Amino acid sequence: MDLVQQLKAQALALGFSKVGVALADALGEEAPWLTQWLRAGQHAQMAWMNDPRRQHIQQVLPGVRSVVVVALNYKHSAPSEPPDTAHLSAYTRGRDYHKVLGSRLKQLVRWLTEVAPGHRHRWYVDTGPVSEKVWAAQAGLGWIGKNSLLLTREYGSWVFLGVLLTTLELPPDRSATAHCGTCQRCLVACPTGAILPNAVVDSNRCIAYHTLENPDPELPAGLDLAGWVVGCDLCQTCCPFNTKGPLTELADLQPRPGTSGVPLSTFATMTDEAFDLWSRGMALRRVKAPRLRRNAQHQIRYTQRTVHA
Ligand code: B12
Ligand code: SF4
Numbered sequence: 393m394d395l396v397q398q399l400k401a402q403a404l405a406l407g408f409s410k411v412g413v414a415l416a417d418a419l420g421e422e423a424p425w426l427t428q429w430l431r432a433g434q435h436a437q438m439a440w441m442n443d444p445r446r447q448h449i450q451q452v453l454p455g456v457r458s459v460v461v462v463a464l465n466y467k468h469s470a471p472s473e474p475p476d477t478a479h480l481s482a483y484t485r486g487r488d489y490h491k492v493l494g495s496r497l498k499q500l501v502r503w504l505t506e507v508a509p510g511h512r513h514r515w516y517v518d519t520g521p522v523s524e525k526v527w528a529a530q531a532g533l534g535w536i537g538k539n540s541l542l543l544t545r546e547y548g549s550w551v552f553l554g555v556l557l558t559t560l561e562l563p564p565d566r567s568a569t570a571h572c573g574t575c576q577r578c579l580v581a582c583p584t585g586a587i588l589p590n591a592v593v594d595s596n597r598c599i600a601y602h603t604l605e606n607p608d609p610e611l612p613a614g615l616d617l618a619g620w621v622v623g624c625d626l627c628q629t630c631c632p633f634n635t636k637g638p639l640t641e642l643a644d645l646q647p648r649p650g651t652s653g654v655p656l657s658t659f660a661t662m663t664d665e666a667f668d669l670w671s672r673g674m675a676l677r678r679v680k681a682p683r684l685r686r687n688a689q690h691q692i693r694y695t696q697r698t699v700h701a
């Protein structure tokens with residue numbers, strides 16, 4: 393087996409669902425899609441998206457030659473939520489994926505450094521200035537769907553992504569072809585019209601943005617969160633590629649107790665201490681207690697207003 397085959401076998405043995413390789417210069421030195429999104433203000437208040445390194449991978453790791461992309465299936469059998477309860481998106485309900493993927497990526501790097509000493513590397517799960525979906529598509533893991541998410545044939549979009557940048561030159565995979573065809577289900581399912589043509593998501597209108605990233609003490613009064621208090625899965629649950637894939641067998645990614653069927657009022661009044669105990673080790677911990685309370689209180693107020701209107 394040559395190095396790249398061994399590397400892929402190692403990644404799969406560590407539990408990753410998919411792995412692929414892209415050449416670091418495959419996207420050129422510009423990212424016009426990102427420039428346009430930023431210029432249009434579609435990043436809302438996520439100023440950190442305007443990091444110039446995101447457009448120039450050589451600034452992230454000088455001398456980088458290959459981008460190894462891994463995907464991990466996180467689909468679990470989330471029960472459908474009654475309309476009057478708080479909805480937590482599937483990705484937040486198990487152990488924090490940054491930790492789940494990060495520990496496996498660290499082991500992969502350790503192995504690679506043993507067999508190819510001297511290479512330089514960096515790895516990220518969501519936290520680095522690297523466009524993970526675009527690299528994943530380039531590395532042949534799947535295509536970018538109209539909802540802007542990376543869709544794999546086997547697991548749909550229920551995959552977390554991670555990247556390993558290395559100065560090693562590895563033979564690249566072929567990028568995958570797109571299979572959305574004429575389907576428009578995610579555009580129809582999005583309650584706020586946040587999905588625009590050409591896989592553009594306007595964060596200003598996106599429930600996931602408002603519940604996870606909007607730093608304001610109050611959310612826009614007219615915004616209906618449709619019950620979501622952490623993230624939003626509506627443009628995924630409607631997708632035909634997301635129905636057939638296998639459920640994850642990883643214990644770490646199973647939904648934790650107290651993440652379904654919870655009344656909005658419980659989160660609206662949750663103390664910092666209760667949040668701290670309940671959210672330990674979970675991805676939703678990043679939302680923090682004040683934001684969770686704000687989201688639940690907003691949705692309660694919104695519903696009361698529309699009922700009495
Ligand atoms: C910023 C961000 C957000 C923002 C903005 C979302 C967005 N669509 O841009 C907000 C807070 C709204 C968000 C929400 C969510 N996010 Co998010 N997010 C990110 C982050 C940090 C950067 C994404 C980004 O670069 N956006 C900027 C736009 C301009 O780029 P883009 O999304 O890639 O889209 C452009 C390109 O793809 C280009 N394009 C399209 N086709 C092609 C083809 C080629 C060849 C090229 C070159 C370009 C190209 O056109 C698109 C439009 O301009 C990534 C992690 C990372 N470091 O990459 C996670 C990430 C994308 N998020 C993720 C997840 C899970 C979500 C949520 C599902 C969470 C939830 N349940 O609430 C939602 C989904 C909402 C949605 N439909 O996008 C996962 C997605 C996994 C997957 N299978 O794709 C990621 C990869 C994190 C991870 N490591 O797993 N997110
Ligand atoms: S996460 Fe929700 S609000 Fe955002 S684009 Fe998807 S369906 Fe629309």
Ligand code: SF4
Pocket residue numbers: 537538539540543571572575576577578579630631632633
């Ligand atoms: S719902 Fe349809 S259009 Fe949207 S991402 Fe899935 S297959 Fe593509």
